[in-house]
Amino acid sequence: MAQYKHSRLAKIRLTGPGPNNRTFSGTMLAFIFALLLTLVIAGIISIGITFTTDSTPSLDPKKGTIALSNTLAWDGPYSDHISEGWTFVPNVTPDMVDTAFAGFADEGNKVDWPSSTLLNNSPYVENIKTRDSWRGWFDYKYSGEWENADNGISYQRFTIDDKPCYSAAYIGHFEVNDDAGSLSLTFHKFNGIAWIYCNGEYVDRIGDRTPVFNLKAFADYCTLIPEDGKLDIVIVIACAPKLQNPGLLSEPIIETRTANDIRTALTAGHFAIVTVLFLIAIGVGSNIILGATKNKRLFIAFFSSFVSILLYYLTDCRFISVDSHIRADLRFVLLIIASTASFIENTQFFVGTKTQKKYALIRKAHHGVIALGLTEIIAYFICDIVFGLLSPEFVALIVALLSVTLAIFIDLFFYNRENQRVLLWALLFSLMFLILYLSILMDSMIVYTIPTYSTIFVVFTVIAELSLVSSYISQQKELQKSAAILKRQVREKTIFISEINRDLVLTNKRLMEGESARKNVLSNVSHDLRTPITAIRGYAELMLSAQDNLSLDQRNSYLSNIVRRSEQMERIVADIMELTRMESSDSDFHFTSVSISEMLDELIVMYSMDLEDTEKHLSLDLPPMDSLIVKADPAKLSRVFENLISNAINYTEAKANIVVKAWRTGDMSHISTQKIHVTVKDDGIGIPEQSIPRIFDRFYRANNSGINIKGTGLGLAIVKLICDKHDAEIKVTSKLGEGTTFEIIMAASY
Structure with missing residues (x-):
């Protein structure tokens, strides 16, 4: 996993x-x-x-007039930006202009420029610039040469529309092509309310209107009609007296109706784009902030x-x-x-x-x-x-x-x-x-x-929105990827948990089987211990009760039986202690070079002597001229072969053939590839197929193991443990009623 x-x-x-x-x-x-x-x-x-100006008007200092470009007479998007050439007259109100123009008309004055009457006995300054003005008309105090200003310049307060204010006029004399039709005048950055007069007539008012929110602010302009190729323009602006930058703050624009229509459409579109992007940015940003960060x-x-x-x-x-x-x-x-x-x-x-x-x-x-x-x-x-x-x-x-x-x-x-x-x-x-x-x-x-700042903000907003969308898409991909990973992990964890469940079930089953085996083994052990103890007790009581009535041969026979039964008890206890000791520590193993041929030969001789008076035959098959050397603990390895041979003898019928065989495999030129094989084969009762996987378990005995002999179920567990300590492999094949073969495979050392 x-x-x-x-x-x-x-x-x-x-x-x-x-x-x-x-x-x-x-x-x-x-x-x-x-x-x-x-x-x-x-x-x-x-x-x-x-x-962005289509053309620049030219100023005639001698005449004091501004010649507008001829393109204004053409049918196209043409405009002139009038940044200079204006005459500024402080302390002029719309009522004063109305009165002056009315008197001018009544007198039948033939002066070319009606606005000139506003300059009589009033301080004024010519050729002022309306562009790049930080403080509005307060900047004009130190620009140019003032006329009729011997007593200095001061601004008077007036009351217009029931509000106190300063008021002043901007006058411009313009010459235009005779073919020019109606033109438009607009100026977008100014403080106050503007009254527009052209050729002695009131035209329109630009500035503060009702209601409070003015959707037509981008269309604030007025129409100018030239007379005899002339435009005599007067712009009167009234504003609050506390303002630090009153009046015009940007250059007025005179343009064709086509240019004005385009300007109006573009500014309306700009207003819509800026407003919509603002609202989208606020909505999207708020949703992300509240949804993601809380x-x-x-x-x-x-x-x-x-x-x-x-x-x-x-x-x-x-x-x-x-x-x-x-x-x-x-x-x-x-x-x-x-x-x-x-x-x-x-x-x-x-x-x-x-x-x-x-x-x-x-x-x-x-x-x-x-x-x-x-x-x-x-x-x-x-x-x-x-x-x-x-x-x-x-x-x-x-x-x-x-x-x-x-x-x-x-x-x-x-x-x-x-x-x-x-x-x-x-x-x-x-x-x-x-x-x-x-x-x-x-x-x-x-x-x-x-405005420049709003345009830059639009650019920033568009970039930010694109970045947010891109980031959102990336995050969605990451989320999908993470979801797929989590799904895979959940699936694997589910499989892992299922495997653990299965292992737990199997472990529980084994524990229950082990508990059953333990009870059986304890029963067997108690039986095996009880039998010699009972015999020892019986012989001892006979010797005590008979005392001098027993012959020497009887006494020696009883004592021999007592010794044999004691040895049987000692062997049972020794098996349990040895298995426990080998499981708990590797220090009990002492490895050295061992000859399998010599060890098997000695064991076969020993067991053959025990079988002399029986019909059981024990044989050994060894390769000639090969000692079959391995690295092993001689005593422990001998115990393995002893247990296997002893089992083969015990779990066979009265007449049986037991064959012990050893041989070498692998590349004879490379010792690292060589293996030593040892098999112990009998033709005894065999092992049931369902018991084979468990025969090496501690205290386990096959169902048919009690036919010939009682045992503790520790012998094969000791064999398996010793093989594991030697990195040896042990295999078993068996068929019920036909016999069993145990095979041990070890690495050759020589």
């Missing part, structure tokens, strides 16, 4: 390779490869975002981190429609929650490991990160409520980057001897959030309303 090693599924390996023979160096190579691949993907996305903390951390990033995406892209103040609050808090949850999740990958048990600081590190996150959130709202300031989102991003960097540091320098597969997953998970936070930090513009 095959042997099995029962092993426990190790979750921790402190030395050597981890599961699947992965070493720490292999884990590091995989992590570095993933890092490089991520950087390449991020670079490709960044390059794609930077160079770790509720890991589940809560995983769920919190992914839901926080999803809500951040929806808030940032204005799918959650709230005012700019609440949007800033949500984004700050969600980043802190995501960073804290991702760090906790990283620590939960290694819960219960020896490293955590060894280093209390590592085991409690997540408490420090939670405390830091709560401190940041409390400080944020204290600054808002007490000082009237909103901490920039940059602070939350720095905290997030520090927490994920700390998680990677701990993984690399403390958990590097743990399970390498778990370590790799933890590193890749932290890497995903590191790149995600960096992308949010550097994401200064959006094309097709697709």
Whole structure:
């Protein structure tokens, strides 16, 4: 039966390779490869975002106008990204613009650009850039040369829609091909509510809407109709006064209707893909965590981190429609929650490991990160409520980057001897959030309303889902393989147990038979001992009662019988003691070179003399000129032949032929292949076939053994034991009523 090693599924390996023979160096190579691949993907996305404009409009400094590309007059997906050439005018509200344009129309003013009236007696700065703006219009304070700003720049508070706010206007003068039809204007990253005016007319409002969840956020755009090849655009943005980055944060886009339709479709598809993948990732990850690990903390951390990033995406892209103040609050808090949850999740990958048990600081590190996150959130709202300031989102991003960097540091320098597969997953998970936070930090513009961080997250999610599916398939194969192995092991164990059962049944049967044999032998032994004891007692009583009446011959006869009966008792006891002694120790055997020919010759002479007055004939057949030398204990080996010859004499009828024969077999040139054979053959009563397998058992006697002689059943047991001690083989063949042949085979030594 095959042997099995029962092993426990190790979750921790402190030395050597981890599961699947992965070493720490292999884990590091995989992590570095993933890092490089991520950087390449991020670079490709960044390059794609930077160079997705179909054409670049040209600025005429003298006229102060921007010439849009002629492709906008064509029927195709063409667009111009207007990153510079804008005029910024602070402290302008939609009501002011409505009033200025109404007065402009009443006066019948023939000025080419109606928006120019907004510059009269108002501070403004020309040719500002809306791209790469960290603090919104606060960055313009130190850019360019301000006009009508002798007393400096300050921002006034207004009340719009019953809410306090700052308000300012972006003015752009554009020249377009006369063949251009209706165009679309969109700008995706800004803080506040935007009112759009074109050629002195109100067009639309973009920004906060109701209900709270705005499924049409990706379609926020307005239609522009050129007049005489001109577009006089005014964008008025009002936002909460506490914001640190108000106004436009990305470049406005003027494009054809075809380009706008494509943009809308792509951004809608992106929204659907991101949302669905988020939900799938949350569902699949939650199922795996709760089903496989039963770790509720890991589940809560995983769920919190992914839901926080999803809500951040929806808030940032204005799918959650709230005012700019609440949007800033949500984004700050969600980043802190995501960073804290991702760090906790990283620590939960290694819960219960020896490293955590060894280093209390590592085991409690997540408490420090939670405390830091709560401190940041409390400080944020204290600054808002007490000082009237909103901490920039940059602070939350720095905290997030520090927490994920700390998680990677701990993984690399403390958990590097743990399970390498778990370590790799933890590193890749932290890497995903590191790149995600960096992308949010550097994401200064959006094309097709697709944020860079969300695109990278989509890539990560797809890779993670594929990895999970691949891992699931591999695990299913392993489970099937393990199930097959277990099934085979159960089958083999069942067979093994059946064999043990069978052996137990047979052993029990033998024990019962042995017990029966023991009782029979004890009966025989008691009988054999009782007979000489009775005879000895009888002779002794006769001698005591008769005393001087016995003749000398009678007295000598009685004493001889007493001696003979005593010797019989001594022989029975000696057999039992000898068998026990030989079974318990090998030290009773003293091996030397023995001549089988000489030993058999002496025995035949001795037994032949005993058979002189009988009709039993004993003969010996030996090879000429061969002593048949073996390594053996002379006394013990002689005992074997004595017992066999004695049995042959005792278990035959009054007239019998007993033949003892010895010979050599094997290659005569190689002593190691040679064997010495000795047979003792008689024509006596034979042994019943069913008794042959048990004749060498201790105390066993065949059913027909009592016909001629009583015995103890130890003689053949002694023979078998001596043969085993000599590494000799003994065979028996017998036929009831025809006789028995015993054959002993020993290795020749000379």
